[in-house]
Amino acid sequence: MGLTLFEKLWSEHVVEAYDDGTDLVYIDRIFLHERTGSIALASLEAQGRTVFCPEQVFCSMDHIVDTYPDRTDETTMPSGKEFILATRRHSHAAGITLFDLNDPRQGIVHVVSPEQGIVQPGVSLVCPDSHTCTQGAMGALAWGIGSSEAEHALVTKTLRVLRPKTMRVRFDGRLAPGVTAKDMILHLISTHGANGARGCAVEFTGQAVAELDMEGRMTLCNMAVEFSAFTGLIAPDEKTIAFLRGRPYAPAGALWQQAADYWRTLRSSPDARYDRELVIDCASLEPQVTWGTSPQHAVGISACVPAADGLDAATAESQRQACAYIGLAPGQALAGLPIDAAFIGSCTNSRISDLRQAAAVLRGRQVAKGLRAICVPGSMQVKAQAEAEGLDQIFTAAGFEWRASGCSMCFFAGGEHFGYRERVISTTNRNFESRQGPETRTHLASPVTVAASAVRGCITDPRELLQP
Amino acid sequence: MMDKFTRHEGVAAVLLRSNVDTDAIIPSREMKRVSKEGLGEGLFAGWRYLAGAGRQKNPGFVLNQDGYQGASILLSGPNFGCGSSREHAVWALKEFGFRAVIAPGFGAIFASNCVRNGILPLVLAAGQVAKIAEWVAADPARNRVVIDLPAQQVEAAGQVYSFDIEPGARQMLVEGLDSVALTQTRWDLIQAFHERRRLSRPWLY
Incomplete structure (x- = not known):
C-alpha cells in the first residue's frame, strides 16, 4: 500500500x-x-x-x-x-x-x-x-x-x-462564479464542526482544489486550524512549480530542475489509505457568511440563523450565547443585515488575487454612506503590485482606506479597532468574541462578499453585483 | 526546570462552554509586554470584568463567585484552547493558579503549550465532565477534585475516572523535564540528519 x-x-x-x-x-x-x-x-x-x-x-x-x-x-x-x-x-x-x-x-x-x-x-x-x-x-x-x-x-x-492521523477532504465539482476558496473552507467547517479534524493532517484534493490558483489554495489551507487540523496541505502540481519559478529563495540554475523533479513526486499514491475521508460537493455551493462566534457558525448567504432544535444541551447553550453576543435571533436572515464596517485583509484573504476580485465588484461603485471600509494588502509587494494595476485607485474611489501591510484589524491588540458592538463583515478567519474590537460583531466572508456588502451597506450576495 | 505534576487536589471552576478560544482566555490587548509574566490579571478579561468599567469584576463569571476562590482546576467544554497559538493563554492560566484543565478535547497547539509549562490538559468524555461539574457546582469549596497523573486517574463525585495521555507528555509533566535539554541528548543524530539532508536536498541550503 x-x-x-x-x-x-x-x-x-x-x-x-x-x-x-x-x-x-x-x-x-x-x-x-x-x-x-x-x-x-x-x-x-x-x-x-x-x-x-x-x-x-x-x-x-x-x-x-x-x-x-x-x-x-x-x-x-x-x-x-x-x-x-x-x-x-x-x-x-x-x-x-x-x-x-x-x-x-x-x-x-x-x-x-x-x-x-x-x-x-x-x-x-x-x-x-x-x-x-x-x-x-x-x-x-x-x-x-x-x-x-x-x-x-x-x-x-x-x-x-x-x-497526526491523516484525513482527505475531496472537493468535487466546479465553483460557481462569485464562490471562492473562502466559501469552500467555511462550508467544510460548518458542516463538520470546528472540531472536525482534531488530530488530523488534512489533504485537500478534488476538481475544485485543482482549479484554484495558488492563492486560493492558501486561503483554503489557512483555515485548516479553525477545523482543528494539525495542518492542511495540497499536493504540488504544475501551478505550484510555476508559482515558485524565479522567486528570491527558490532554487535556480541546475538545482531548479533537480528540485522540480523531486516536487513532482510529492503526491499521494493512488492506493494510499487515509484514516478519515470527507467529500464536499462544490457545484451547489453558494457564498458563505458566519452568523455567530465560531467559524463553524457559517451558512449559505441566502440562509437564516439556525434554530437550536435537535441540538444537545451544550451545543444549544453555545448557540444561545453566540446569538446573544452577535445580537441576532434564530430564524433571522443574514442577507440584508445592516453593517457598520467592512474589512479586507489578513493571512486568509489579502493577496493580489483577493484584491483583484474585490476591486472587480468595487469598480465604479461607492461604499454605503457612513460605512467604514478598510483594505490592508498582505505584503508591501502585494501593495506595490495592486498599485501598478491601479487597484488602489478603485478602492480609494469607492471609499476604502488603502493601507500598508500587516495583520492590522484582524485582531484587537489594544490599538486600532472597530467600535463597541459594531457589526463588521470581514475577510479574516476568526469571528471570536471581541476579536476585532470590544464586543465587535464579526461576520466572516470572502473578499467579493465583503466588497458587495460594503457597497450595499448590508450583508449582500456578491452575485447580485457581479457582471454576468 | 518546570513544576512537576504528580498528584493534585484543588477547587475546580466550571466553565462549560464549547470552543473556548485563546482570544477569550487572554485577549490580545492584555499581552502588553515581551514577557511570559504579568498575564494572570488578563485571564478571561472579556468575561471576568464588566465591559468599559476598568477592572470591575463581573459577578456573573465563575472565577468571581464564592466557592470558586483559589480554583486550580478548570472544567470546560470541547475544543478548549482553540484558535491563536499564543502561549500567553497558558502563562495566564498558570499565573492565576491553574494546574490542570479538564475538557472533552483541546486545541492541539494549546495542549502542547500546556505540557511545556507544567499544566495538565486532561481529556475526559463530555458526559464525565458534565457529571463532575454538576457535583462541583453543588458545593465548589468542599467538592474538590483530585488528579493522580502517574495513575492517570481523576477522583470526583465519588468516582474514579481513568484518562489517557501520551506517555511522552506524561513523563514531561511528572518529571518536570526541560524538553530542549532532553532533545540535546540526541545531538549526534540531529547533526548527522542535517548533514545528510544538505546532500539530498541541496537547493534548501
Missing part, C-alpha cells in the same frame, strides 16, 4: 521515532513574527542558548506594526514599540533574516513566505502562529506552534511531535 502525501513528507523528516507515537521531526525552516517570536528569542538569550542554523530562520514584522502609510516604530497599540524593538534587536543578535518595517518585502508571514519562495514543496516549516497551515498549500509540511516549541526548534532544529 502506498503512502499519502502527508506520510511521505513526514517520513522524509523523521530523525528518530519513539514507541509512544511521537517522532523527533527535523525542521527545515522557521518563521517568526514580532508578537510571539520576540518572546522566544528573548527567552533563548536569557537561557544562554543560541539558534542552531540562523540562515534558515526568518522573521517579519506583521502583528503589531501600524498599517498607516507613514508608520514608524511607534504604534497605536500601547507598548507595541517594545515588541518591535525587541524583535529587531534579538533578530540581529541571532543573525536571522528580518523583513523589517521599511523593507519592501515586509508583510504578513504567511503571505511573505510563499511570495519570497521560502516555503517550497517538501520542506518542513514551523512558526509560532496558528495560521502557519496556510503554507501547506505549497505542498509543504507547515504547522503552527507555541513560543516554547519555537525555542526548541530554534535551538535543536527539531520538534518532538505526536504523529
Whole structure:
C-alpha cells in the first residue's frame, strides 16, 4: 500500500521515532513574527542558548506594526514599540533574516513566505502562529506552534511531535462564479464542526482544489486550524512549480530542475489509505457568511440563523450565547443585515488575487454612506503590485482606506479597532468574541462578499453585483 | 526546570462552554509586554470584568463567585484552547493558579503549550465532565477534585475516572523535564540528519 502525501513528507523528516507515537521531526525552516517570536528569542538569550542554523530562520514584522502609510516604530497599540524593538534587536543578535518595517518585502508571514519562495514543496516549516497551515498549500509540511516549541526548534532544529492521523477532504465539482476558496473552507467547517479534524493532517484534493490558483489554495489551507487540523496541505502540481519559478529563495540554475523533479513526486499514491475521508460537493455551493462566534457558525448567504432544535444541551447553550453576543435571533436572515464596517485583509484573504476580485465588484461603485471600509494588502509587494494595476485607485474611489501591510484589524491588540458592538463583515478567519474590537460583531466572508456588502451597506450576495 | 505534576487536589471552576478560544482566555490587548509574566490579571478579561468599567469584576463569571476562590482546576467544554497559538493563554492560566484543565478535547497547539509549562490538559468524555461539574457546582469549596497523573486517574463525585495521555507528555509533566535539554541528548543524530539532508536536498541550503 502506498503512502499519502502527508506520510511521505513526514517520513522524509523523521530523525528518530519513539514507541509512544511521537517522532523527533527535523525542521527545515522557521518563521517568526514580532508578537510571539520576540518572546522566544528573548527567552533563548536569557537561557544562554543560541539558534542552531540562523540562515534558515526568518522573521517579519506583521502583528503589531501600524498599517498607516507613514508608520514608524511607534504604534497605536500601547507598548507595541517594545515588541518591535525587541524583535529587531534579538533578530540581529541571532543573525536571522528580518523583513523589517521599511523593507519592501515586509508583510504578513504567511503571505511573505510563499511570495519570497521560502516555503517550497517538501520542506518542513514551523512558526509560532496558528495560521502557519496556510503554507501547506505549497505542498509543504507547515504547522503552527507555541513560543516554547519555537525555542526548541530554534535551538535543536527539531520538534518532538505526536504523529497526526491523516484525513482527505475531496472537493468535487466546479465553483460557481462569485464562490471562492473562502466559501469552500467555511462550508467544510460548518458542516463538520470546528472540531472536525482534531488530530488530523488534512489533504485537500478534488476538481475544485485543482482549479484554484495558488492563492486560493492558501486561503483554503489557512483555515485548516479553525477545523482543528494539525495542518492542511495540497499536493504540488504544475501551478505550484510555476508559482515558485524565479522567486528570491527558490532554487535556480541546475538545482531548479533537480528540485522540480523531486516536487513532482510529492503526491499521494493512488492506493494510499487515509484514516478519515470527507467529500464536499462544490457545484451547489453558494457564498458563505458566519452568523455567530465560531467559524463553524457559517451558512449559505441566502440562509437564516439556525434554530437550536435537535441540538444537545451544550451545543444549544453555545448557540444561545453566540446569538446573544452577535445580537441576532434564530430564524433571522443574514442577507440584508445592516453593517457598520467592512474589512479586507489578513493571512486568509489579502493577496493580489483577493484584491483583484474585490476591486472587480468595487469598480465604479461607492461604499454605503457612513460605512467604514478598510483594505490592508498582505505584503508591501502585494501593495506595490495592486498599485501598478491601479487597484488602489478603485478602492480609494469607492471609499476604502488603502493601507500598508500587516495583520492590522484582524485582531484587537489594544490599538486600532472597530467600535463597541459594531457589526463588521470581514475577510479574516476568526469571528471570536471581541476579536476585532470590544464586543465587535464579526461576520466572516470572502473578499467579493465583503466588497458587495460594503457597497450595499448590508450583508449582500456578491452575485447580485457581479457582471454576468 | 518546570513544576512537576504528580498528584493534585484543588477547587475546580466550571466553565462549560464549547470552543473556548485563546482570544477569550487572554485577549490580545492584555499581552502588553515581551514577557511570559504579568498575564494572570488578563485571564478571561472579556468575561471576568464588566465591559468599559476598568477592572470591575463581573459577578456573573465563575472565577468571581464564592466557592470558586483559589480554583486550580478548570472544567470546560470541547475544543478548549482553540484558535491563536499564543502561549500567553497558558502563562495566564498558570499565573492565576491553574494546574490542570479538564475538557472533552483541546486545541492541539494549546495542549502542547500546556505540557511545556507544567499544566495538565486532561481529556475526559463530555458526559464525565458534565457529571463532575454538576457535583462541583453543588458545593465548589468542599467538592474538590483530585488528579493522580502517574495513575492517570481523576477522583470526583465519588468516582474514579481513568484518562489517557501520551506517555511522552506524561513523563514531561511528572518529571518536570526541560524538553530542549532532553532533545540535546540526541545531538549526534540531529547533526548527522542535517548533514545528510544538505546532500539530498541541496537547493534548501
